[in-house]
Amino acid sequence: MALVPFPSQSPKPAPGDDPDWDDDEIESSDEAGKMSFLEHLDELRRRIIYSLIAVGIGFAAAYVYIDRIFAFIMLPMKQMLAPGQKLIFTEPTEAFMLNIWIGLMAGLLIASPIVFSQVWLFIAPGLYSHEKKLAIPFILMSTVLFVSGAVFGHYIVFPIVWKFFVSYQNDFVDFAPRIEPAFSMYLRLVLALGITFELPTIVLFLARMGMITPRFMIKHFKFAMLLIVIAAAILSPDGGGVGMLAMGGPVVLLYIVSIGLAWMFGKKRDRELEA
Helix, strand or coil, rough: CCCCCCCCCCCCCCCCCCCCCCCCHHHHHHHHCCHHHHHHHHHHHHHHHHHHHHHHHHHHHHCCCHHHHHHHHHHHHHHCCCCCCCEECCCCCHHHHHHHHHHHHHHHHHHHHHHHHHHHHHHHHHHHHHHHCHHHHHHHHHHHHHHHHHHHHHHHCCCHHHHHHCCCCCCCCCCEHHHHHHHHHHHHHHHHHHHHCCHHHHHHHHHHHHCCCHHHHHHEEEEHHHHHHHHHHHHHHCCCCCCHHHHHHHHHHHHHHHHHHHHHHHHHHHCCCCC
Protein backbone atom coordinates (compact mmCIF):
# COMPACT_ATOMS: atom_id res chain seq x y z
CA MET A 1 0.00 0.00 0.00
CA ALA A 2 1.36 3.36 -0.97
CA LEU A 3 1.71 5.87 1.79
CA VAL A 4 -0.11 9.16 1.31
CA PRO A 5 1.85 12.15 2.65
CA PHE A 6 0.12 13.88 5.53
CA PRO A 7 -0.85 17.39 4.44
CA SER A 8 1.13 20.19 6.08
CA GLN A 9 -0.77 22.41 8.51
CA SER A 10 1.22 25.45 7.37
CA PRO A 11 1.24 25.44 3.56
CA LYS A 12 3.97 27.42 1.85
CA PRO A 13 2.59 30.84 0.92
CA ALA A 14 2.18 31.61 -2.73
CA PRO A 15 4.15 34.52 -4.14
CA GLY A 16 0.99 36.65 -4.36
CA ASP A 17 -0.05 36.08 -0.73
CA ASP A 18 2.79 38.09 0.82
CA PRO A 19 3.68 41.53 -0.62
CA ASP A 20 7.27 41.07 0.52
CA TRP A 21 7.59 37.57 -0.95
CA ASP A 22 10.11 37.06 -3.69
CA ASP A 23 10.82 33.80 -5.52
CA ASP A 24 14.55 34.46 -5.41
CA GLU A 25 14.76 35.13 -1.65
CA ILE A 26 15.75 31.60 -0.64
CA GLU A 27 18.16 31.28 -3.54
CA SER A 28 19.79 34.64 -2.68
CA SER A 29 20.06 33.68 0.97
CA ASP A 30 21.69 30.35 0.10
CA GLU A 31 24.18 32.02 -2.23
CA ALA A 32 25.12 34.53 0.47
CA GLY A 33 25.62 31.74 2.97
CA LYS A 34 28.08 29.94 0.67
CA MET A 35 30.66 32.73 0.94
CA SER A 36 33.37 31.88 3.43
CA PHE A 37 35.06 34.36 5.77
CA LEU A 38 38.14 34.52 3.54
CA GLU A 39 35.94 35.15 0.50
CA HIS A 40 34.31 38.06 2.33
CA LEU A 41 37.75 39.48 3.11
CA ASP A 42 38.79 39.07 -0.52
CA GLU A 43 35.63 40.83 -1.65
CA LEU A 44 36.26 43.65 0.82
CA ARG A 45 39.84 44.00 -0.45
CA ARG A 46 38.59 44.19 -4.03
CA ARG A 47 36.05 46.90 -3.22
CA ILE A 48 38.63 48.94 -1.31
CA ILE A 49 41.07 48.73 -4.23
CA TYR A 50 38.41 49.88 -6.70
CA SER A 51 37.47 52.75 -4.38
CA LEU A 52 41.12 53.83 -4.03
CA ILE A 53 41.54 53.75 -7.81
CA ALA A 54 38.45 55.95 -8.20
CA VAL A 55 39.76 58.39 -5.58
CA GLY A 56 43.13 58.41 -7.35
CA ILE A 57 41.49 59.31 -10.66
CA GLY A 58 39.47 62.00 -8.89
CA PHE A 59 42.66 63.29 -7.28
CA ALA A 60 44.37 63.56 -10.68
CA ALA A 61 41.39 65.44 -12.11
CA ALA A 62 41.19 67.78 -9.13
CA TYR A 63 44.93 68.49 -9.07
CA VAL A 64 44.68 70.14 -12.49
CA TYR A 65 42.65 72.87 -10.73
CA ILE A 66 44.45 72.71 -7.38
CA ASP A 67 45.17 76.45 -7.29
CA ARG A 68 41.47 77.30 -7.62
CA ILE A 69 40.48 74.68 -5.05
CA PHE A 70 43.23 75.93 -2.70
CA ALA A 71 41.91 79.51 -2.98
CA PHE A 72 38.32 78.31 -2.50
CA ILE A 73 39.23 76.70 0.84
CA MET A 74 41.76 79.21 2.16
CA LEU A 75 40.15 82.50 1.13
CA PRO A 76 37.40 82.39 3.81
CA MET A 77 40.09 81.74 6.46
CA LYS A 78 42.19 84.67 5.27
CA GLN A 79 39.21 87.05 5.10
CA MET A 80 38.58 86.63 8.84
CA LEU A 81 42.15 87.58 9.72
CA ALA A 82 43.45 91.10 10.20
CA PRO A 83 44.01 93.15 7.01
CA GLY A 84 47.24 92.09 5.33
CA GLN A 85 47.66 89.02 7.53
CA LYS A 86 48.22 85.60 5.95
CA LEU A 87 48.37 82.01 7.07
CA ILE A 88 51.93 80.82 7.49
CA PHE A 89 53.89 77.58 7.22
CA THR A 90 57.10 76.79 9.09
CA GLU A 91 58.11 73.42 7.64
CA PRO A 92 59.54 73.02 4.11
CA THR A 93 57.02 70.32 3.11
CA GLU A 94 54.00 71.83 4.87
CA ALA A 95 52.55 73.80 1.94
CA PHE A 96 53.27 70.96 -0.50
CA MET A 97 51.50 68.37 1.66
CA LEU A 98 48.59 70.75 2.07
CA ASN A 99 48.08 70.72 -1.70
CA ILE A 100 48.18 66.91 -1.67
CA TRP A 101 45.57 66.68 1.09
CA ILE A 102 43.32 69.20 -0.64
CA GLY A 103 43.60 67.20 -3.87
CA LEU A 104 42.72 63.97 -2.05
CA MET A 105 39.71 65.56 -0.39
CA ALA A 106 38.47 66.90 -3.73
CA GLY A 107 39.18 63.51 -5.31
CA LEU A 108 37.07 61.78 -2.67
CA LEU A 109 34.15 64.12 -3.37
CA ILE A 110 34.47 63.53 -7.11
CA ALA A 111 34.71 59.76 -6.70
CA SER A 112 31.99 59.50 -4.02
CA PRO A 113 29.41 57.89 -6.39
CA ILE A 114 31.93 55.16 -7.25
CA VAL A 115 32.92 54.70 -3.60
CA PHE A 116 29.30 54.29 -2.49
CA SER A 117 28.61 51.94 -5.38
CA GLN A 118 31.47 49.76 -4.11
CA VAL A 119 29.96 49.83 -0.63
CA TRP A 120 26.68 48.64 -2.12
CA LEU A 121 28.34 45.91 -4.16
CA PHE A 122 30.01 44.61 -1.00
CA ILE A 123 26.76 44.29 0.98
CA ALA A 124 24.51 43.30 -1.97
CA PRO A 125 25.36 39.54 -1.98
CA GLY A 126 23.72 39.21 1.46
CA LEU A 127 20.47 40.85 0.34
CA TYR A 128 17.28 39.46 -1.14
CA SER A 129 16.28 40.25 -4.72
CA HIS A 130 13.71 42.89 -3.80
CA GLU A 131 16.26 44.57 -1.49
CA LYS A 132 18.84 44.75 -4.28
CA LYS A 133 16.48 47.09 -6.15
CA LEU A 134 17.51 49.82 -3.69
CA ALA A 135 20.94 50.09 -5.30
CA ILE A 136 20.39 53.28 -7.32
CA PRO A 137 18.47 55.12 -4.55
CA PHE A 138 21.17 54.13 -2.05
CA ILE A 139 24.03 55.38 -4.24
CA LEU A 140 22.28 58.62 -5.20
CA MET A 141 21.13 59.42 -1.67
CA SER A 142 24.51 58.59 -0.15
CA THR A 143 26.35 60.77 -2.66
CA VAL A 144 24.00 63.75 -2.33
CA LEU A 145 24.02 63.65 1.48
CA PHE A 146 27.80 63.23 1.71
CA VAL A 147 28.42 66.21 -0.59
CA SER A 148 25.70 68.20 1.22
CA GLY A 149 27.39 67.54 4.56
CA ALA A 150 30.74 68.70 3.17
CA VAL A 151 29.15 71.85 1.72
CA PHE A 152 27.36 72.53 5.01
CA GLY A 153 30.65 72.19 6.86
CA HIS A 154 32.44 74.53 4.46
CA TYR A 155 29.86 77.32 4.35
CA ILE A 156 28.25 77.13 7.80
CA VAL A 157 30.06 75.17 10.49
CA PHE A 158 33.72 75.92 9.81
CA PRO A 159 33.25 79.72 9.50
CA ILE A 160 31.47 79.72 12.88
CA VAL A 161 34.28 77.77 14.56
CA TRP A 162 37.07 79.71 12.83
CA LYS A 163 35.56 83.12 13.60
CA PHE A 164 35.16 82.13 17.25
CA PHE A 165 38.88 81.44 17.66
CA VAL A 166 40.01 84.41 15.57
CA SER A 167 37.96 86.71 17.81
CA TYR A 168 40.36 86.12 20.70
CA GLN A 169 43.17 88.16 19.16
CA ASN A 170 43.56 91.65 20.62
CA ASP A 171 46.10 94.42 21.14
CA PHE A 172 48.25 92.08 23.20
CA VAL A 173 47.88 88.80 21.32
CA ASP A 174 48.32 88.41 17.58
CA PHE A 175 46.84 85.39 15.82
CA ALA A 176 49.27 83.91 13.27
CA PRO A 177 47.79 80.53 12.26
CA ARG A 178 49.79 77.85 10.50
CA ILE A 179 48.17 76.31 7.44
CA GLU A 180 48.61 72.70 8.61
CA PRO A 181 46.56 72.86 11.86
CA ALA A 182 44.07 75.26 10.24
CA PHE A 183 43.41 72.89 7.37
CA SER A 184 43.35 69.89 9.71
CA MET A 185 40.51 71.56 11.60
CA TYR A 186 38.73 72.29 8.32
CA LEU A 187 39.19 68.75 6.97
CA ARG A 188 38.04 67.14 10.21
CA LEU A 189 34.84 69.19 10.28
CA VAL A 190 34.01 68.74 6.60
CA LEU A 191 34.58 64.97 6.51
CA ALA A 192 32.83 64.42 9.85
CA LEU A 193 29.75 66.27 8.64
CA GLY A 194 29.83 64.45 5.32
CA ILE A 195 29.79 61.13 7.17
CA THR A 196 27.17 62.11 9.76
CA PHE A 197 24.87 63.38 7.01
CA GLU A 198 24.62 59.73 5.91
CA LEU A 199 22.34 59.01 8.90
CA PRO A 200 19.08 59.24 6.86
CA THR A 201 20.51 56.87 4.25
CA ILE A 202 21.44 54.28 6.86
CA VAL A 203 18.09 54.57 8.66
CA LEU A 204 16.11 54.37 5.41
CA PHE A 205 18.07 51.29 4.31
CA LEU A 206 17.54 49.52 7.65
CA ALA A 207 13.85 50.49 7.72
CA ARG A 208 13.28 49.07 4.23
CA MET A 209 14.79 45.78 5.38
CA GLY A 210 12.61 45.77 8.52
CA MET A 211 15.59 46.00 10.87
CA ILE A 212 14.53 49.30 12.46
CA THR A 213 11.18 51.00 13.08
CA PRO A 214 10.04 54.54 13.95
CA ARG A 215 8.81 53.32 17.34
CA PHE A 216 12.24 51.90 18.12
CA MET A 217 13.92 55.21 17.18
CA ILE A 218 11.50 57.28 19.26
CA LYS A 219 11.78 54.92 22.24
CA HIS A 220 15.58 55.21 22.22
CA PHE A 221 15.67 58.91 21.38
CA LYS A 222 17.50 59.91 24.58
CA PHE A 223 20.18 57.27 24.02
CA ALA A 224 20.61 58.46 20.43
CA MET A 225 21.07 62.04 21.66
CA LEU A 226 23.72 60.87 24.12
CA LEU A 227 25.61 59.07 21.35
CA ILE A 228 25.35 62.14 19.10
CA VAL A 229 26.79 64.39 21.82
CA ILE A 230 29.65 61.96 22.48
CA ALA A 231 30.42 61.60 18.77
CA ALA A 232 30.30 65.38 18.24
CA ALA A 233 32.66 65.89 21.20
CA ILE A 234 35.12 63.34 19.79
CA LEU A 235 34.98 64.60 16.20
CA SER A 236 34.95 68.28 17.11
CA PRO A 237 38.34 69.91 16.43
CA ASP A 238 38.12 72.21 19.45
CA GLY A 239 37.69 71.75 23.18
CA GLY A 240 35.52 74.79 23.70
CA GLY A 241 32.20 73.24 22.74
CA VAL A 242 31.57 75.52 19.76
CA GLY A 243 32.37 72.83 17.19
CA MET A 244 30.43 70.24 19.19
CA LEU A 245 27.28 72.36 19.13
CA ALA A 246 27.73 73.27 15.47
CA MET A 247 28.10 69.60 14.54
CA GLY A 248 25.64 68.02 16.97
CA GLY A 249 22.71 70.34 16.23
CA PRO A 250 22.29 69.35 12.56
CA VAL A 251 22.68 65.64 13.41
CA VAL A 252 19.81 65.87 15.91
CA LEU A 253 17.63 67.34 13.15
CA LEU A 254 18.76 64.57 10.80
CA TYR A 255 17.76 61.97 13.39
CA ILE A 256 14.26 63.47 13.57
CA VAL A 257 14.05 63.51 9.76
CA SER A 258 15.19 59.89 9.74
CA ILE A 259 12.29 58.92 11.99
CA GLY A 260 9.93 60.36 9.39
CA LEU A 261 11.71 58.50 6.59
CA ALA A 262 11.50 55.23 8.53
CA TRP A 263 7.75 55.73 8.97
CA MET A 264 7.12 56.69 5.32
CA PHE A 265 9.32 54.13 3.58
CA GLY A 266 9.64 51.30 6.11
CA LYS A 267 8.00 47.94 5.53
CA LYS A 268 4.24 48.20 5.35
CA ARG A 269 3.62 45.46 7.90
CA ASP A 270 5.92 47.22 10.40
CA ARG A 271 3.87 50.41 10.11
CA GLU A 272 0.65 48.48 10.52
CA LEU A 273 1.95 46.90 13.73
CA GLU A 274 2.85 50.32 15.12
CA ALA A 275 -0.46 51.92 14.14
